[in-house]
Amino acid sequence: MPLKLYNTMNRKKEDFVPLNEGKVSFYACGPTVYDYFHIGNARPLIIFDSLRRYLEYKGLEVNYIVNITDVDDKIIKKANAEGVDFSAVTRKYTEAFYDGCAKLGVRPATHHPKATDFIGQMLALVKRLVDEGHAYEAEGDVYFDIGSFKGYGKLSGRDIEQMQAGARVDVDEKKRNPLDFALWKAAKPGEPSWESPWGKGRPGWHIECSAMGMHYAGDTLDIHAGGQDLIFPHHENEVAQSEAASGKPFARYWLHNGFLDIEGEKMSKSLGNFLMVKDIIEQYDPMAIRVFFLLKHYRSPIDFSEERIKEAKAALDRLRNAYAKITRVLKKSPANDSAEKETVEAVKNLKASMEEALDDDFNTARAIGNLFDIAKTVNSMDENSSDAAAVMAEAKIVFDTLGIGVFGITFEQEAGGDKIVDDLVQLFIELRADARKNKNWELSDTIRDRLKDIGVVLEDRPDGTTWKLG
């Protein structure tokens, strides 16, 4: 069953066929490191991280590239406001970016190129465009001449003529066409700058991705991804400058994730509703954020609210409880082949359904629905039946490979393997067991309640008490 992906370039789902068999080059636009990243930024990070994992699950070797834009107007503005060097700003937020990714279970990409490390490649690309008549210099700036590229507008489905009619574009006397965009910007006093054939300056935003993408993957990427807002102008401009230079498609598949609203409103500075990931994960399980995004198709708009994240947490807990049962049963009795096959088959079929859903434009919402079906199968299974272990073993494969491996969700709720914590909780469980034996319900309930207050949840089962982190 081939993977289908919705390609923004052609506005339809297409069979995914990488340029080189067995290998995928996958470029996702990364952060501009001028601030902490917010919940909206988390969506592409999580979705494309999961897609990358799914491609690997399917046996493809993925060269995953997520750039760090560390030279930009916003960074300079921030540095000036704080009276520090721009590199101090970028260092701080780059670190925060990696830290946030780790907490969200976003695996490091194969490459995280920083724009400032690729100035040479960018200059070479700009020079090539100038030499071939696709770009022109004006007072130290270099602009791409969109009139020189016949496909301009093809990604975003825009018509240049009509755009100009209703355009809200800065009129700039230096540009031949208002839609021409800067490849290179002349440095103003106090700005970070690099030497170039056109004097000191710094790269424009769009050229960064083209230069770094080409550096790591050649002229044509298999997948280029980002938020829907990047379609125009960012990705349109990347297409123009890259394809004008190389004469080849810059990316075979363009993927764009939908936007995130906060309680029905667009997240914006002016509304003061920016939610930073670092703040959210102080209050909520970071894995609930992953589940929150995975529960909806990546191209649809999504609405964030406290209620939504609590629902996602409840859903996550349900999966975790099922996983705990799987682990518990398999610890007691290893799987045997003599089991009745019907339920095992049912789990296998659900796994196949999940793969089918993910193959259909990475429909994680449908796939997770199937995972809940597996959880139901697991939970309704009598732990002591002779078939239990075989079903659990099959379910464990799905949870491990798709749940953990692809969705990147952690299901274990252990105290990080801290032996003292384990022993202390065990001690309380034993003390409580004594109290219960003596029908001292007051004491046993106090122990349970107090432990719950510090985040340890006890569950009494026929064969003893288990605990987990709440």
Add this chain to the structure above:
RNA sequence: GGCGCCUUAGCCAAGUGGUAAGGCAGAGGUCUGCAAAACCUCCAUUCUCCGGUUCGAAUCCGGAAGGCGCCUCCA
């Protein structure tokens, strides 16, 4: 003005022309010392509305209403 998207239960959400997955919340029950977790049962004769095509439409076509995004170096 241009380009595009969305509307499925109280809420979130999947849905591939063949008779509405799943989650959350809620009700009742089982289990439990009581809980928790889990299980069982119930919870959309119907998919914003109006037409059309079809044996058959949430799915296709046309129209209406409502909501949203991009066209501002915001993912």
